[in-house]
Every structure is written in C-alpha cells, then in structure tokens.
Amino acid sequence: MSKTSIETEQLQNPIVFTRADPWVYLHTDGFYYFTGSVPGYQAIEIRRAKSLNELENGEKKIVWIAHDEGPLSQLIWAPEIHFIHDSWYIYFAASDHAEDRNQFYHHRMFVIENNHVDPFEGTWVEKGQVITQFESFSLDATVFELRKTLYYVWAQQDPRIPGNSNLYISEMANPWTLKGKQTLLSIPEYPWEQIGFMVNEGPAVIIRNNKVFITYSGSATDENYAMGLLWADADADLLNGFSWHKSVEPVFKTSEKNAQYGPGHNSFTTNKQGEDILIYHSRPEKNQSGDPLANPNRHAIAQVFTWDEAGFPVFGEPVANTKSEEKVIK
Template identity: 65%
Template sequence: MKNVESYTNPIVLERADPWVYKHTDGYYYFTGSVPGYQSIELRRAKTLNDLENSERVTVWTAHDTGEMSHLIWAPEIHYIKDKWYIYFAAASSGQPKNNIFQHRMYAIECEDENPMSDNWSEKGEVKTHINSFCLDATTFEHRDVLYYVWAQKDPAIPGNSNLYISEMENPWTLRGHATLLTIPEYDWEKVGFLVNEGPAVLKRNGKIFITYSASATDENYAMGLLWADEDADLLDGYSWHKSEKPVFTSSEENSLYGPGHNSFTRSEDDQYDVLIYHARPERNKEGDPLDNPNRHANAQLFKFDSEGFPQFGAPGSSTLNL
C-alpha cells in the first residue's frame, strides 16, 4: 500500500455511523446511515478510497407504515457462519412519542456469496431483556461464542442509553442474561445527552477492546474505551475496565468535529489497523444535529502503545506519524 500514513478523507460523503467489513474476497463492504433514514445502502470496493464512487445497491427499504418504517439508523454488516447479516435500528412511523425515540433493533440475512443483491430476508426484532429504546448493535465471535453488544435505555437508570453484552443463540436471537457494561458517568459522556452508544469491538494483544461514543451528536460527540482480558468471563461486568477520559475527540486544528460511531478494519496490505469514524467539517450551527447530513466517513491508521492499548491520536492525524 502506497503512502501508509494517510487516506484521502472523507472516504465516503454524508454517511454517519460508518461500518466497514473487509471480506476474504478482497472487497471492503461499507454501510452507514443514509440521510433521510429510510433505507439501507451497501457498497463495496477494493480500496477504502474507492468507496465513494464504488458499486452500490439499496438492499432494504423501510416499511410504508408500522414497525420498521421510520428513522433507519446505523446499519452494520457482518459475516457469520457463511451468511451475511445486517443489524440496524428502526422506529415505527410517526413522530417520537413525547419527544422520546422508540427504536428497536432488527436483523436481515443474505445467503448469497455476494451480498450486493436484493436477496435479503427479514429475521425480525432482536429482543432484549427490556422492552425499551435500543440501537447500535454489533456482534463478535470469541472462542466459538457469538456475542452481541448494543445500546439501550433502562428506565431505572438516569440517561438516554447504556451498553450491554449478551451471548447469542443464533445471529438474531439472544441467549441468557444481559450484562451491563457501562453507563454515562463522566462529564464528557453527558454533554447534551447522557449517552453511551455505537460500540465496536477490536481483539488485539490479549485483550478485547470495545470503543463507544458518548454525548450529543454535535461537536461534543467523543469516543470512549472499554477493555477486558481475552481469558476473562466477558459476561461478568467486573471483567471490564473503562477509561476515565475519552480516547478520540474533536480536532479544531484539522476541522473534524464530533468524531465517533466507529468501526475497525485492516489496511489494503493487511499490515495496519484502520479506524473508520464519522466527523463533521464544522461545528453544528443550528437545529437538531441529526438533521444535518454533514457527518462524513473517514479512515485513519493507528498503532498501539507498549502496553498493547490502541492509540488513535487526533482526527486527521494518524499515530503512525508519531
């Protein structure tokens, strides 16, 4: 890969909550929240910088009314046991009740070798331990166990959403109890809204890392970090540790604001880890930041410190240069 220090950012315009999966066929598969929030788009390319002008297809469209008809947020594509799955959050049609979003989480499945098709089937709602607002599901496998990590509102806990983990019976059904991982507790997690959301998993250096995003979706949005030992019981809340400070925040110098809702992939030559995240080119000037489509997908190489922890640097400044 030429010029490993940087990518030409943004790699995809107007796609918040960017998710990239690098498959064994050599393609990067990309999805993210589409402005208007009424469909799920999938695109693919052999390089991250080719994604903006790449092959693309709408694989699923919101229902006309009722369940899964409104505010389709944060899709993620995963390849599990030789099938493709996309997880996403959706609300019922109409405005939020009492100004509170009513999202639930859903899964769709594709058995084709190439997921760039319309052959996706709905597997229904991924039901959790509480019937409440939930979103931003991700999955990962560890030692032959499939795990599900997501954000959800618990009416008994102040705030908008916390992070949870559970085992999965299959790619659309949870099994056993849900373990609370983190709640918004530090000041930087509670600006505008009390939010922990957008988890992404990275397995490196004998640890399971989970990044997440916190606060309102404007320039105050920032990323935090959880970690557990790879030999620990991942369903034991005491196995997890949490950074008191954010690990990725707005860069005034590079005009990248509100970085977050990230995913991880590998560089084209498979030599480096890549952080995929959205950010705004300016502070949100007025109105609801969710209505502003200027969150663009960016890619950034990063390295690890002597203790094996990821060092993301600042948005727009790869730690490989340090």
C-alpha cells in the same frame, strides 16, 4: 518513511460523504464492504470497493427499504454488515413514528439475512427484532466472535438508570437471537459522556494483544460527540461486569485544528498491509442550529492507528480532510 506514514498519506478523506455511523468490513474476497446511515433514514445501502479510497464511487445498492408503517417504518439508523457462519447479516435500528423528539424512544433493533455468497445478489430476508431482556429504546448493535462464541453488544435505555442509553453485552444462540443473561457494561457517568444527552452508544469491537476492546461514543451528536474505551482480558468471562474496565477520559475527540468535529460511532478494519484502521464519522464544522441529527454533514473518515507498549490502541487526533465537502446530498 515508515509504512504507516505512507498509508496515512494515501488515504483520501472523507472516504464516503454524508454517511454517518460508518461500518467497514474487509471480506476474504478482497472487497471492503461499507454501510452507514443514509440521509432521510429510509433505506439501507451497501457499497464495496477494493480500496477504502474507492468506496465513494464504488459499486452500491439499496438492499432494504423502510416499511410504509409500523416498527420498521422510520429513522433507519446505523446499519452494520457482518459475514457470520457463511451468511450475510445487517443489524440496524428502526422506529415506528417520527413526529417529535419522543420518536427516539421507539427505536428497536432488527436484523436482515442474505444466504448468497455475494451480498449484492440473493435476497435479504427480515429475521425480525432482536429481543432483549426488557423492552425499551435500543439501537447500535454490533457482533463479534471469540472462541467460537458469538456475542452481541448494543445500547439500550433502562428507566431505572438516569440517561438515554447504556451499553450491554449478551451471548447469542444464533445471529438474530440472544441467550442467557445480558450484562450491563457501561453507563454515561463521566462529564464528557453527558453533554446534551447522557449517552453511551455506537459500540465497536477489536480484539488485539489478548484483550477485547470496545470503543463507544458519548454525548449529543454535535461537536461534543467523542469516543470512549472499555476493555477486558480475552480469557476472562465477558458476561461478568467485573471483567471490564473503562477509561475515565475520551480516547478520541474533536480536533478544531483539523476541522473534525464530533468524531465517533466508529468501526475497525485493516489496510492490505495489515495495519489497523479506524473508521468514524465527523463533521467539518460545528452544528450551527437545529437538531444535529437533521444535518447530513457527517462524513466517513479513515485513518491508521497504532498500539502502545501496554497493548492499548493509540488513536491520536482526527486527521484533516483531503477532499472538499460535496454539496449534493447522496
């Protein structure tokens, strides 16, 4: 039996229940650090464990609470924890009111910082809003470093472009400040990106085989949610839109056979053997009624993936859960 198949059997899914937009980072201390959208959208929680399977019951802590009012008071979405230049950063989106559907267009992107070596210790300090070149609905930021340059990738609405959000990239002056131009990477142009909402969001970056790959998610967050793929050569100018290519079809989508619906908003990590792991959220059934964002049954799933001869990721089909859904929302 191959090492990959052994690891796949060992993963017990969901690795964390009721956490959409899951982000996992394997640090040099041997811990997997996890964060994701907490039901109710009023706090940022981090977890850690020495294995992915232990994250559900691992050490956890609320490190930041939404404000009582103002732009950091509502709908705290999609936090990501990163370790950059010897400090910890959490990127997230927040809104200033939540009365109706228009709340979504109030979202902006923010970052908090902790200079302690241990993110469960020290103080998380608000560094403020990440300012983009135009002011509009924006969310789902991620960062990556290549050749000592720090890049920021995010989703934002441009009122001149039909749809809810597009993907952009910019260089960063520091972990909370953009510099130079921001480049449009992708718009929701294909039918699979336009079901319910015209959306490109939830970018995640993995650098392999001399290429920079960006996965992202499209359509509404119900069973139609699916993942797409962008890529550029690692030695290309990443701020030149012509350096990037886009898959016409989704690269990861609903599996009715395995009862995984709307897989997306992923992140990447590795297991202790160095194999690449896809982390994503998925629902165990189709959304029955109402706004799918109000349904907390998106759970964090982990599975090994491979690479083809051309050096592109092969994500396969979402795996079936091995643990039954917990009834208590945590």
